[in-house]
Amino acid sequence: MRDAFHEELDNITESLVEMTNLVASAMARGTTALLDADLQLAESVITADETVDLLRGEIEERAFDVMARQQPVAGDLRMMVTTLRMVADLERMGDLALHVAKVARRRYPNSAVPPELRSTILEMGQVAQRIVAKAGSVIAGRDLDLAKELESDDDAMDALHRRVFHVLLETEWTHGMEAAIDITLCGRYYERYADHAVSVAHRVIYLVTGERA
Amino acid sequence: MRDAFHEELDNITESLVEMTNLVASAMARGTTALLDADLQLAESVITADETVDLLRGEIEERAFDVMARQQPVAGDLRMMVTTLRMVADLERMGDLALHVAKVARRRYPNSAVPPELRSTILEMGQVAQRIVAKAGSVIAGRDLDLAKELESDDDAMDALHRRVFHVLLETEWTHGMEAAIDITLCGRYYERYADHAVSVAHRVIYLVTGERA
Numbered sequence: 353m354r355d356a357f358h359e360e361l362d363n364i365t366e367s368l369v370e371m372t373n374l375v376a377s378a379m380a381r382g383t384t385a386l387l388d389a390d391l392q393l394a395e396s397v398i399t400a401d402e403t404v405d406l407l408r409g410e411i412e413e414r415a416f417d418v419m420a421r422q423q424p425v426a427g428d429l430r431m432m433v434t435t436l437r438m439v440a441d442l443e444r445m446g447d448l449a450l451h452v453a454k455v456a457r458r459r460y461p462n463s464a465v466p467p468e469l470r471s472t473i474l475e476m477g478q479v480a481q482r483i484v485a486k487a488g489s490v491i492a493g494r495d496l497d498l499a500k501e502l503e504s505d506d507d508a509m510d511a512l513h514r515r516v517f518h519v520l521l522e523t524e525w526t527h528g529m530e531a532a533i534d535i536t537l538c539g540r541y542y543e544r545y546a547d548h549a550v551s552v553a554h555r556v557i558y559l560v561t562g563e564r565a
Numbered sequence: 566m567r568d569a570f571h572e573e574l575d576n577i578t579e580s581l582v583e584m585t586n587l588v589a590s591a592m593a594r595g596t597t598a599l600l601d602a603d604l605q606l607a608e609s610v611i612t613a614d615e616t617v618d619l620l621r622g623e624i625e626e627r628a629f630d631v632m633a634r635q636q637p638v639a640g641d642l643r644m645m646v647t648t649l650r651m652v653a654d655l656e657r658m659g660d661l662a663l664h665v666a667k668v669a670r671r672r673y674p675n676s677a678v679p680p681e682l683r684s685t686i687l688e689m690g691q692v693a694q695r696i697v698a699k700a701g702s703v704i705a706g707r708d709l710d711l712a713k714e715l716e717s718d719d720d721a722m723d724a725l726h727r728r729v730f731h732v733l734l735e736t737e738w739t740h741g742m743e744a745a746i747d748i749t750l751c752g753r754y755y756e757r758y759a760d761h762a763v764s765v766a767h768r769v770i771y772l773v774t775g776e777r778a
Contacts, residue, residue, distance in 0.1 A: 416646070429629070436649075440650070529738055533733060533734070536749045540753065
């Protein structure tokens with residue numbers, strides 16, 4: 353039997369995982385909208401971000417409520433505060449997926465991604481998917497080995513980000529300034545998305561080991 | 566006489582204001598380094614970010630310690646959690662100033678800012694200064710009227726950000742792709758810096774009124 357505090361904590365953890373799934377879906381659909389110039393899909397990501405924000409507020413309220421009623425100490429207190437930080441990371445990841453979708457919408461009916469960067473952006477989307485899926489599993493299962501894997505996924509994202517700059521700077525760019533700006537910003541959105549996912553994993557490591565990763 | 570909890574809270578608030586001053590100075594010097602192509606100044610911003618990160622860690626530890634020992638409830642608990650969020654905003658502002666300094670360093674001995682954007686970047690730096698100075702006063706004095714002023718400063722920042730895009734897109738850009746990328750990224754750094762300062766002010770409003778701004 354778990355006590356009331358830990359039961360509420362389990363519920364909050366479930367909601368955190370749900371939030372992870374929402375921001376994963378947002379970036380998956382945002383990437384497809386960007387690559388396929390799919391306006392409807394882009395709009396769906398933009399609309400769905402409200403759900404992420406609502407869930408964020410709801411988890412925060414519940415966390416405050418638990419803290420006020422149960423007065424957790426030591427490890428349990430750290431857990432509650434860490435939860436609030438993870439919620440903030442996840443909400444920001446939702447915002448970044450929203451930004452990608454907004455670039456897709458702004459450039460519709462054209463694609464914001466020129467042919468020579470298509471595979472790079474596709475891969476950035478895939479790495480984002482892998483990294484957020486792992487972050488969700490780390491939250492759910494507190495798996496420290498998996499948490500460490502996120503580092504190498506993040507390295508992969510950084511390498512893709514450098515490739516974007518390489519194509520912009522070292523090859524003949526024929527797509528104009530607007531496309532260059534959009535790609536520069538999208539590159540940064542993916543990179544920050546991965547950073548926040550790594551940060552979620554680090555927070556779980558900190559919870560389990562008490563050490564900052 | 567204040568009790569032990571509120572005395573510790575006052576100390577933490579002082580440290581928050583100190584952190585605000587550090588990230589204000591970082592963005593001021595980062596902007597000058599960017600405009601003047603001043604390598605030494607850029608390096609000083611990059612080095613000083615460690616102090617911001619250390620102060621962040623120290624405030625967090627103290628906040629946890631107070632929470633664990635004093636078991637605050639209701640408004641006091643909300644205050645502690647809000648403090649931790651403000652620390653996160655401020656640390657991120659320090660990172661963004663660091664990014665500006667890194668652009669200055671990367672482009673040295675050239676300036677990353679072409680002549681036609683010099684006044685815009687200068688103004689973005691000035692708005693950043695105003696907004697962070699106000700955020701510091703809001704933290705120190707809980708002045709709700711001042712907190713509301715940050716909105717219009719943020720609008721000014723957004724207008725400057727749009728001007729950057731206007732120059733990039735609507736005028737004859739003769740400075741090459743690297744300068745375009747640097748300016749696109751710097752524009753975003755200033756805009757995000759202002760967003761976080763507004764977020765700090767909103768958190769103070771929430772503390773005082775219980776309402777989300």
